[in-house]
Amino acid sequence: MTKEIIKIENLKRAFTMGSETVHALKGINFTINEGEFVTIMGSSGSGKSTMLNILGCLDQPTSGNYEIDQVKVKNLSRNQLATIRNEKIGFIFQSYNLLARTSAIENVELPLLYNSKVSTEERRERAINALKMVGLADRLDHTPSQLSGGQQQRVAIARSLVNNPVMILADEATGNLDTRTSYEIMALFQELNKKGITITFVTHEPDIATFSNRTIVLKDGNIIQDYKNNKVLSAAQELAKLPQQDH
Amino acid sequence: MRLLNLFKIAFKAIILNKTRTLLTMLGIIIGVASVIAMLAIGEGSKESIRSTISSMGSNMITIRPGTDTRGPARGSGGDVQTLTLKNYEVIKEQANLLSYSTPVVNGSGQVINGSNNWPSTIYGVNPEYLNIKVVDLQSGSMFTNAEVKSAAKVALIGQTVVDNVFPDGQEPVGKMIRFNNIPFKVIGVLEEKGENTFGQDQDDVVIAPYTTVQKRILAIDYLNQIMASAVSEDDAPEAVTQVTEILRTQHKLQDYEDDDFSVRSMEELISTFSSTSEMLTLLLVAVASISLLIGGIGIMNIMYVSVKERTKEIGLRMAVGGKGSDILMQFLIEAILISITGGLLGVILGLGATIFIEKFLNWPTSVALYSIVISFAVCAVTGIFFGWYPARKASSLDPITALRYE
Incomplete structure (x- = not known):
């Protein structure tokens, strides 16, 4: 039996804006199993960001049930949520969010600094391994300003991997990159997914969805589509089809 | 372990902003240095007064006739004829604390x-x-x-x-x-x-x-x-009491009557003059303390700006698992590090200034250990006190808003 990483039942989230109540999510149900590569799509205002915040344990649902790795998130305190984020989730952001003037390795070490179970030596070792996995073994001491956008996003991916999360949560992770670099990053994601890492990718770009094996489409706070992708494209092959760049 | 990590993070942030940190420290440095120098000058002048008075005979006790309060017109002390040779002889005979x-x-x-x-x-x-x-x-x-x-x-x-x-x-x-x-x-x-x-x-x-x-x-x-001298400096106050008792008996004063003479030891003179210089020292220290306070406000200001500037960083730290308390400690440690380092530099500068004053201005100075301890303790407390508000603000940020902050 496959393990359920995410289990969402009748999840609702409402915001009170003055006297008005905005229902951002109106009763969502889905589960994500271990090893899946899911894209959550939707235009702006669809409840995509709200979904992302809840999935990332940055926000709490108004009602309904959310479990990550068999842990019920509802009613957890701020500090307990922080621990869940630290141990179970790897975040990747559109704008990389690396610490400026801080080396790649120190950026990758960051989540482990907040985990007192990890020793200094282990922290360094795991950071180096994570950077090797994203192909930046020779860039350990480079600061973000010395790295290209794609390399910076790779550092961010390494950072999301370093705590061995149950799921990587990417928010428009290719949004700031050109097509070629986007495909490179997607190829990396596919490679990581093949190794068994569960990935949830929030995006509004349809072509990104073609690289994942499942797509959930949100509209006005409801799921309008949830389908398996039978014909997953290989990002590495698509990359090869792109016209060669002149150097 | 966790605290050590936070310490590293804070230290790193300080290193990354060397110039700004140094400028922030300046307030504390000047504050601490001036408190130490002012206290050194105050202590020094107090000691020099004490030593000059001591050179005049620190055990010395003088007995003068008091003003005549019986008549309507009052004369000056010396004009009164209440002090007699007989009084002297009795004092000499009975006051065993006088050498x-x-x-x-x-x-x-x-x-x-x-x-x-x-x-x-x-x-x-x-x-x-x-x-x-x-x-x-x-x-x-x-x-x-x-x-x-x-x-x-x-x-x-x-x-x-x-x-x-x-x-x-x-x-x-x-x-x-x-x-x-x-x-x-x-x-x-x-x-x-x-x-x-x-x-x-x-x-x-x-x-x-x-x-x-x-x-x-x-x-x-x-x-x-x-004029008399007490057996020792420590016995001077006791000798004053003794002489007073003898003279009261001699002058047949009733309990309700005031002394018609005055007995003073040099010790009293010293304390009179010391209290004047103490007042002055206090005033100087008050002014110096204000600069320490302003230094503290400087720290608060910079930490506040720093929190604003690093909102996104704070959001990220929270997203990857930093708890509110971690963020609070990080900024608090940063503020304390700034103020303690500033305090340390201030102590060094204060001591340097004191030596300078002593050598080149020829003012008597004396550095009291307590002044170093106090000013150092004050600036550590300043760091905590003024670092608390910005740190508190940072820790209570909502991670979602902080991450989206531009």
């Missing part, structure tokens, strides 16, 4: 030697006077008790008097001088003492047996004062 004592009568007049003359003051005392005032003789010898008894016309003179009435460098000992037309034989010259703290020339004196001065110059039978 030396002498009756004192004094008057002013003209010292004449041939065509030279000089206005001076004559002090009628007994031989113990030298021990009380801690004066040595430059030449000659002190008069004896026998000479006191016989009211001999012998005198010792101070250097200022020598300079003015023996201008051509003659040896004064053995010569005759006249004081208010009474001839005295000079039997000794007092060692030079210079001016005292209050600008009084201590060498402008003529010393003679009190009997002689009483009978031949002033024609009085009472005393202007009694």
Whole structure:
């Protein structure tokens, strides 16, 4: 039996804006199993960001049930949520969010600094391994300003991997990159997914969805589509089809 | 482990903003340095006052008649005739905490030697006077008790008097001088003492047996004062009480009556003058403390800006698992590190300034250990106090808003 990483039942989230109540999510149900590569799509205002915040344990649902790795998130305190984020989730952001003037390795070490179970030596070792996995073994001491956008996003991916999360949560992770670099990053994601890492990718770009094996489409706070992708494209092959760049 | 990590993070943030951190520290550095320097100057002047007064005889006790409160008109202390030789003798006999004592009568007049003359003051005392005032003789010898008894016309003179009435460098000992037309034989010259703290020339004196001065110059039978010295400096306050008791009995004062005399020890004089300089020190320290306070506000300001500037970073730290308390500690540690480092540099600068003042301005200084401890402790507390508000603000940020902050 496959393990359920995410289990969402009748999840609702409402915001009170003055006297008005905005229902951002109106009763969502889905589960994500271990090893899946899911894209959550939707235009702006669809409840995509709200979904992302809840999935990332940055926000709490108004009602309904959310479990990550068999842990019920509802009613957890701020500090307990922080621990869940630290141990179970790897975040990747559109704008990389690396610490400026801080080396790649120190950026990758960051989540482990907040985990007192990890020793200094282990922290360094795991950071180096994570950077090797994203192909930046020779860039350990480079600061973000010395790295290209794609390399910076790779550092961010390494950072999301370093705590061995149950799921990587990417928010428009290719949004700031050109097509070629986007495909490179997607190829990396596919490679990581093949190794068994569960990935949830929030995006509004349809072509990104073609690289994942499942797509959930949100509209006005409801799921309008949830389908398996039978014909997953290989990002590495698509990359090869792109016209060669002149150097 | 966790605290050590937070310490590393805070340290890293400080290193990344060297210039800004240094400028922030400047307030604290100047504050601490000036507190230390001001206290050193204050302590120094207090000590110098103490040592000058001590050189005048720190065990010294003076007994003066008080103002006459019985009549409608009040005279000055010296005019009252309540202090008698009898009082002196009883004090000498009964006050066992006194090692030396002498009756004192004094008057002013003209010292004449041939065509030279000089206005001076004559002090009628007994031989113990030298021990009380801690004066040595430059030449000659002190008069004896026998000479006191016989009211001999012998005198010792101070250097200022020598300079003015023996201008051509003659040896004064053995010569005759006249004081208010009474001839005295000079039997000794007092060692030079210079001016005292209050600008009084201590060498402008003529010393003679009190009997002689009483009978031949002033024609009085009472005393202007009694001088004594306590067995030791520590016994001085006790000796004052003892003398007061004896004199009250002697003067047959009832319990409800005030003393008609005053007994003062040098110790009291020291504390009077010390309290003035303490006031001044306090004032200086108050001003310096304000600069320390402003330094603290500087830290708060910079930390506040830093929190704003690093909102996104704070959001990220929270997203990857930093708890509110971690963020709070990070910024608090940063503020404390800034203030403690500033404090340390301030101590060094303060000590340097003190040495400079001592060496180049020739002001007496004395660095008290407590001033270093206090100012250092104050700046650590300042760091916590002023770092708390911005750190608190950082820790209470909502991670979602913080991550989206541009």
